[in-house]
Amino acid sequence: MTTSASVPTGSESAMMAGDTVTHRLVAANARYAEAFTDPGMDARPVLHVAVVACMDARLDLHAALGLELGDCHTIRNAGGVVTDDVIRSLTISQRKLGTRSVVLIHHTGCGLESLTEDFRNELEAEVGQRPAWAVESFRDVDQDVRQSMQRVRTSPFVPHTDDVRGFVFDVQTGLLREVDPAS
């Protein structure tokens, strides 16, 4: 990124000229660190669980799932899609850091529902290079959760697949709905 968005006027830290959202985050961190005490944890998640979720800003995973600092690994990307890189993280999570359960969370109103794989063509037309990655767009969120569960369960690298469950988070009610892997 070569540019950064301005903080909306009226916010506390937007008083300084040339302020950016990153300035605001760094200022918030200084306040956080003042109250922070070393919890003395190691890197192994207390609840032995990895949560794979969409990056959507309306999904506050810790609040929505009652999670505390140190409880879980959170792996997020556009769509909460199980890509090769998510498998990489899950493999390290299970084999090196002791997690045993996987929770997959997609959500209502996901931006990926309005995209198609044609997005790659648009990018190629604009920048002259076709991305190596798939867009992973979808139309049926339940089916996409099932596909994600299947990708975890069939990965040769992920050893613990007995407890892999998938959900759709409703951004309007805050409720999770479980997706039946067999439907």
Ligand SMILES: [Zn+2]
């Ligand atoms: Zn999303």
